[in-house]
Amino acid sequence: MFRSLFRKWRESRNASLQLDAILAAADPEAPLADRNGWLIELGYWIRRDGLPGAEGVAADKSRREHVRLRYLLQVLGRNPEVAGRFARMVRAIVRDNDPVTLLCDTGVASHPGFWSEVLNRLQARFLPPPPNRSDMAGLFALLFIDDNDADWVEALDGDLLERLAAVLRTDDPQAPGDAAELPEWDRFDRTLTTSIQVLVSQVRATGLSQAIRSRLKGKVQDTPFFRLDSAVQALCDEEEAARGGEAFAHRLNYFRALLDGCHQAAQRVYDDLEENGVSVEVVFQIERMKVRLARIELLLATWVEPQRRGRHAHLIAALIRSTQARRSIGHLAGTSFSQLARKVVERSAETGEHYITRDRREYRELMRAAAGGGLITVGTVYLKFLIYGLHLDKFIEGLLASLNYAGSFLVIHFAHFTLATKQPAMTGPALAHRLDAVGRPEGREIFVEDTIAMIRSNAAAIFGNLAVVFPVAMGIQWLANRILGANLITPAKAIATIESFSILGPTPIYAIFTGVLLWLSSLVAGWADNWFALHKVHDVMAYNRRLRYVLGARGATRMADFWKRNMSGIAANVSLGLLLGLGPEILSFFGPHMEVRHVTLSTGSVGAAIGVLGIAVLKMPSFWLAVAGIALMGLLNVAVSFALAFNMALRSRSLRPVDRRALSSAVRRRILKHPWSLIVPPRAPVGGASAEQGQV
CATH class of the missing domain: 1.20.1080 (Glycerol uptake facilitator protein)
Known part of the structure; x- marks a missing residue:
């Protein structure tokens, strides 16, 4: 009995239900934990080894996950009732899971110090997030567990994405006749601007902290961190953003210039650390701030470039990579200790x-x-x-x-x-x-x-x-x-x-x-x-x-x-x-x-x-x-x-x-x-700078 249980436990790591069983289990009115579990099971099916047995699909030479997605769309296209239930299920999952945590905190250290973050990551290795929380970040962590997930998501072609989006709008009572106006569940712009504002507040708090501020010259009000808040408020004003035009472009350029200034300020802090000694905690704060700045730039590009093909796939792939890096203690230690190691090495050199x-x-x-x-x-x-x-x-x-x-x-x-x-x-x-x-x-x-x-x-x-x-x-x-x-x-x-x-x-x-x-x-x-x-x-x-x-x-x-x-x-x-x-x-x-x-x-x-x-x-x-x-x-x-x-x-x-x-x-x-150069030195220096007299 124990051998059988152990075999099932080992097989459960990559096992999944058949597609017909997954589609039949779709219930938009089910509790959130069951709906999230359903999506996780679908993810396991998409990553499953082997190709689904559909005509014309087995000969496809593209990625296994893309083949399975096309097969899923074929099945849904032949069964409108199943497609409607599938679309309502996905929309309910998206509606009831908060995406702001995913966009703001995924891949970003959640604790203020290095050692507390290490303990948190150790705990996360053995205690994955429960699926009954309305947290899109936790759902991502449970859904995308394979190292190749980000690659196949980013490689999704435009045609496949459009077909998938069309299926998700099936039987949507809010779907408008004008494609320019999206239903509430599919309006991502407001979520993006909210997330950008949250990230800006976090960057501003770090940049104005004593550990960072004391290493920057000049007055506090002259730093880019101090001016970020007013700039993002003006940029994310809904009326101005809807009108667009030259005024919006000017605000966007000003905001991006402030982001560049924040990067330059971070480099000046690193220069100060190189000269006056490295603190792991300060490096940790700077690295976390740089991750948030990069996230702001990613969300900003997704928001202000709506015509760019594959922007959502690129964003999701970046979030998957951040989620997986968030699990790594080695990645955290590497980014936090690299400056200290460099300083130690510089002294040794x-x-x-x-x-x-x-x-x-x-x-x-x-x-x-x-x-x-x-x-x-x-x-x-x-x-x-x-x-x-x-x-x-x-x-x-x-x-x-x-x-x-x-x-x-x-x-x-x-x-x-x-x-x-x-x-x-x-x-x-x-x-x-x-x-x-x-x-x-x-x-x-x-x-x-x-x-x-x-x-x-x-x-x-x-x-x-x-x-x-x-x-x-x-x-x-x-x-x-x-x-x-x-x-x-x-x-x-x-x-x-x-x-x-x-x-x-x-x-x-x-x-x-x-x-x-x-x-x-x-x-x-x-x-x-x-x-x-x-x-x-x-x-x-x-x-x-x-x-x-x-x-x-x-x-x-x-x-x-x-x-x-x-x-x-x-x-x-x-x-x-x-x-x-x-x-x-x-x-x-x-x-x-x-x-x-x-x-x-x-x-x-x-x-x-x-x-x-x-x-x-x-x-x-x-x-x-x-x-x-x-x-x-x-x-x-x-x-x-x-x-x-x-x-x-x-x-x-x-x-x-x-x-x-x-x-x-x-x-x-x-x-x-x-060969004698290993024993007898040349009469004069051949290369490099002259060294001083040897000493211990």
Whole structure:
């Protein structure tokens, strides 16, 4: 029994009644819920697979839905009584369902905030609207559920629409003799003007809100939002609209100019957000206002262009697409977070420019900075051994490891040194910027040059780190043994350390996990920089009364400037330390066991282990497996963090489709033609802007 019920439940998703049963069930006097359910059932029949068995129809090559509509009209044409009942049924449904909600609110976020709208959409996914409400928007949501519905509705030809309209006027007691005067149920103009006025009031309220108004220059009364209300009242005056003529055309042009002004004001708000930090809530309000402006323009075109063929089909198709987009949480998040993602990426790209070396002077500076980073990392390695050698509680171990990592990364940052594998998460967005110009040969050449420079710079940073961290870590252990006669780590710990880096173990998975953490730290850096700018923290600190009392006006300004310069770097390094130390412990508590595998830290650990075990370690197979594991570790650290950052940068920008295979081929050709360019930089910059000295 349960299997049968489950099969019926699964089949009910696309099943429908036969057409004769649907037509026989048409009852214009039935309750609204039954009438709406009848229309929904008709919609399922129209989308049903297969063609209806009518003469001359099966050979039709047009859309399946169009074929079924023609078949429906044929059946109604042969049965006038059924056609009359069908027309009265549809007219009753249209009459008793309020269309204003459909025209104004479909596809527009109904809640004032982003998170409340997310919860509302989650609820709508599991709780569809009931069919007993007199709400045309809810009926649309239940009627048009297929992704192709908008396409087949918009593709309806004029002849089919005219035949359908004629059928719907069958047995209409209000149908006039003059076709220019439509019955009340078919008079759409009044509904359109009412909906336009409702939308204008909503746009005006958003545009005059404090969040938007404070980001626009000039007086409030000079903004287009303030003048919208009087303009739409004059435009929608029924007597003036009925007369038409030059006066109406002038009002229409003025109203459209105000709509253009609203679009320009929205762009000015975006410009302010780009400069002063992005707020997701403000972006949400602007995106919702832009949707309403687009809806006003759609309704306006439908109203003032009555002779345009297919205008109603185009409007219904647009409403269907809006209804379906309204169900998507991904669409909401994409529109609301795109600006924040772009701001984060812009900050990462600005930092990433410092990591791309284009000539030998910059290459030498990067190698020096990387060597300094490797030297600091030696201390990090031995502190890590000390912390884990205490065998404390896992959370305490993770917290102490986080402080160790964060402190060491901050020292590297303020010493203007470089830590390998942090670069790719920054250079990815910088490289994605070059994609804006790859449609031109010179832009493609710059992209190729910067790609080669990025690969060369990352390789140089890793080499600079490893060239110092390995011998220094090994040398410190050797000196400790010679001078103090003691090992800083036990031989058993040294062997376990080498074996833990084996390429045959979970090292590749741990390296991928570490690459994700490196990327996440770059996101935190961009978010922190955006938060600092959005809330004008620099000005708050510079003009803080107590700070100025303690440090003086100049001292408060210098402190504010310091945080403005270093907020991103401090956030990146502290967050990376916390992620590397506490991240694996927290994840292991809730899910699979994870560990950190960072190529520089791991190489330093192997150096310390060799200092304990001596030259005999070269005869151990586990040592060579660890060497292979560290090589793969470095590749995965770089590749994963770069791929995630580059992909996010692409998604944050409105780029036209680019032939990626052509770009890849161009990069491969350059590598094959000049393989040494991956190792040896040119004597002078080849393309792109000159970069500053590399730093963390």
